[in-house]
Amino acid sequence: MKTKVRVEAHRPRRQLDATRLPTMLGFADSLLRSEGAGLVALDGDFRFTFWNGGMERIAGLSADQVMGRRAIDVFPFLGEQEVHLVRALAGETVAAKRQRFTRAERDGFLDGYFTPFRDEKGNVVGVVCVIHDLTAQKLAEEQLGETERRFQNMADAAPVLLWMSEPDGLCTFFNQSWLDFTGRTLEDEWGVGWAAGIHFEDFQRCMDTYVMAFNARRVFEMEYRLRRHDGEYRWILDRGTPRYTPDGSFAGYIGSCIDITDRKRMEGELRKAVRDRDDFLSIASHELRTPLTTLSLEIQRLKRSLGKRSQGILKSGRLERGAEIAENQINRLIMLVEELLDVSRLASGRLRVEPTVFDLSDLVREVANRLQPSIDAAGCALSVEAPAPAVGSWDWLRVEQVIANLVSNALKYGPGKPIEMSVTRETECACLRVKDYGIGIAPQDQRRIFHRFERAVPMSHYRGFGLGLWIAREIVVAHGGSIDVDSELGRGSTFIVRLPLRAA
Numbered sequence: 001m002k003t004k005v006r007v008e009a010h011r012p013r014r015q016l017d018a019t020r021l022p023t024m025l026g027f028a029d030s031l032l033r034s035e036g037a038g039l040v041a042l043d044g045d046f047r048f049t050f051w052n053g054g055m056e057r058i059a060g061l062s063a064d065q066v067m068g069r070r071a072i073d074v075f076p077f078l079g080e081q082e083v084h085l086v087r088a089l090a091g092e093t094v095a096a097k098r099q100r101f102t103r104a105e106r107d108g109f110l111d112g113y114f115t116p117f118r119d120e121k122g123n124v125v126g127v128v129c130v131i132h133d134l135t136a137q138k139l140a141e142e143q144l145g146e147t148e149r150r151f152q153n154m155a156d157a158a159p160v161l162l163w164m165s166e167p168d169g170l171c172t173f174f175n176q177s178w179l180d181f182t183g184r185t186l187e188d189e190w191g192v193g194w195a196a197g198i199h200f201e202d203f204q205r206c207m208d209t210y211v212m213a214f215n216a217r218r219v220f221e222m223e224y225r226l227r228r229h230d231g232e233y234r235w236i237l238d239r240g241t242p243r244y245t246p247d248g249s250f251a252g253y254i255g256s257c258i259d260i261t262d263r264k265r266m267e268g269e270l271r272k273a274v275r276d277r278d279d280f281l282s283i284a285s286h287e288l289r290t291p292l293t294t295l296s297l298e299i300q301r302l303k304r305s306l307g308k309r310s311q312g313i314l315k316s317g318r319l320e321r322g323a324e325i326a327e328n329q330i331n332r333l334i335m336l337v338e339e340l341l342d343v344s345r346l347a348s349g350r351l352r353v354e355p356t357v358f359d360l361s362d363l364v365r366e367v368a369n370r371l372q373p374s375i376d377a378a379g380c381a382l383s384v385e386a387p388a389p390a391v392g393s394w395d396w397l398r399v400e401q402v403i404a405n406l407v408s409n410a411l412k413y414g415p416g417k418p419i420e421m422s423v424t425r426e427t428e429c430a431c432l433r434v435k436d437y438g439i440g441i442a443p444q445d446q447r448r449i450f451h452r453f454e455r456a457v458p459m460s461h462y463r464g465f466g467l468g469l470w471i472a473r474e475i476v477v478a479h480g481g482s483i484d485v486d487s488e489l490g491r492g493s494t495f496i497v498r499l500p501l502r503a504a
C-alpha cells in the first residue's frame with residue numbers, strides 16, 4: 001500500500017457519527033468472524049473508528065491501541081495519501097491484492113477491500129476496509145517453491161536418470177543426468193518424446209510394461225536399451241513408482257534409471273565362464289578316462305600274456321610292447337593331470353618361475369630326444385637347428401613344458417609331416433621356432449587359441465583341453481617373453497617363442 005496519489009480535491013470533510021458504527025459494522029463483523037478477516041473503519045481524516053478482533057490478530061494491535069489514531073501514525077509505511085484509502089474516500093470501491101505490509105516482526109501480505117462509507121444522505125464520510133491476511137498462505141507457497149527448487153537441485157545432481165509423468169501418463173520432467181545422457185533437450189523428451197531413444201527391439205515390451213503398471217498403479221521394473229548422446233545404445237534398468245498427492249490422489253509416476261551395460265556384460269562373462277567350466281569338466285573326465293581304459297585293457301592283456309608265458313606260447317616281445325603301451329598311457333595321464341594342476345596354479349596366481357642359467361639350445365635338443373618315441377609314433381621327422389648358444393636365466397622345467405607342448409601340438413596337428421625347430425639369438429632375446437606342415441590355423445583363430453579353453457578344431461577329430469597354448473603363454477609371459485604364431489590354413493604353422501636374455 002505504498003503507492004501514493006494526490007486526490008486531495010475529492011476528499012469530503014464530513015465526519016462520521018461514531019456512535020452508529022458499532023451497530024452498523026457489528027453485523028458485518030459477525031459475518032467475517034468465521035474467516036478471521038479484519039474489519040476496520042476510518043473517518044475522513046483516516047482515523048480509526050472501528051477495529052475488530054480479526055484486525056487485532058492480523059496487525060498484532062488491540063482496538064485500544066489504534067482507535068482514534070490516524071492510519072499513518074499507526075502504520076507509518078502507509079504514507080499520508082495511501083492510494084486505496086484516498087480512492088475509497090473519493091467514492092470508489094477498490095480491491096488491493098497481495099499488498100505487502102510491515103508488521104513488527106516481519107513482512108506480511110494481505111488482500112484489502114476498500115469501500116466508501118456513506119451517511120444516510122449518501123455522502124462519503126469514511127472508509128470501511130475488509131482485510132484478509134495472506135501471510136501464511138504466501139509462506140506456504142514460498143515453502144512449496146523452495147521444496148520444488150530443492151527437489152530440482154537434488155534431482156539434477158543425482159547420479160541416476162530421473163523422470164516423472166503426470167496422471168495422464170505423459171512425462172513432464174527429466175533431470176539433468178537424463179538430458180546429459182541422451183544429449184536431448186527437455187522439449188525433445190517431453191510427453192512421449194523420450195520413447196524415440198528406446199531401441200526398436202525393446203520398444204513394444206517397454207510400452208506394454210509401462211501401460212500395464214500405470215493402469216494398475218503398480219511399481220514396475222524394466223530393462224531396455226536407450227540411445228546415449230554418442231549414438232551407443234546402453235542397457236538401462238528403469239524402476240517406476242506411482243506418486244500420490246498429500247490427499248491421496250494419484251499424481252503420476254516417478255522413475256529412476258541406472259546404466260547396467262557393464263553389469264550385463266559381466267553377467268554374460270560370468271555365465272560364459274560357468275559354461276566353460278562345465279564343458280571343461282566333461283572334457284576333462286572324458287580325457288582322463290580314455291588313457292585309463294587303454295591302460296586297464298593293456299594290463300588285462302599283459303595278465304593273459306603272463307599266463308601264456310607259463311604255458312610257453314608267448315610271442316617274443318609281447319610283454320615289452322605291453323609295458324611300453326602301459327607306460328605311454330601313464331605318461332599321458334601324468335601330462336593331463338599336470339595340465340589340470342597348472343590350471344589351478346595359474347587361476348590362483350601360484351605359478352612360480354625358478355630361473356637357472358642354461359643354454360636354450362641344450363634344452364631344445366633334450367626335449368627332442370625325450371619325445372623321439374612319440375615323434376616316431378606319429379611318423380614325423382624332427383630337425384633341430386641351433387647354430388650358436390643362447391644362454392639366459394629361465395625356469396628349466398617350465399620352458400621344457402612350453403617346448404614339449406609345441407612339439408606335441410605339431411605332432412597332433414601335422415602327423416606324418418616334418419617338424420623343424422630352431423634356436424637363434426636376437427638382440428635382447430633368445431628365439432625358438434617350432435615349424436610344422438600340418439593343418440594350419442585360420443587367421444581369425446590365431447589370437448584366441450592362446451586363451452583358456454579356446455580351440456580351433458572339433459573335439460571329434462582332435463582330443464584336447466584347449467589349455468596347452470594358454471599355459472605356454474602364461475609361462476612365457478611370466479619370464480617377460482612373448483609367444484606368437486604365423487600360420488596358413490592347410491599349410492602349417494610356426495610358433496615363435498621369445499625369451500629375454502636378461503632376467504625379467
Ligand code: ADP
Binds near residue numbers: 409410
Ligand atoms: P589343445 O591342443 O588341447 O586343443 P592348445 O591350447 O594346445 O589345446 O591349442 C589350442 C588350439 O590351437 C587347438 O585346439 C588347435 O585348434 C590350435 N593349434 C595349436 N597348435 C596347433 C598346430 N600346431 N597346428 C594347428 N592348430 C594348432
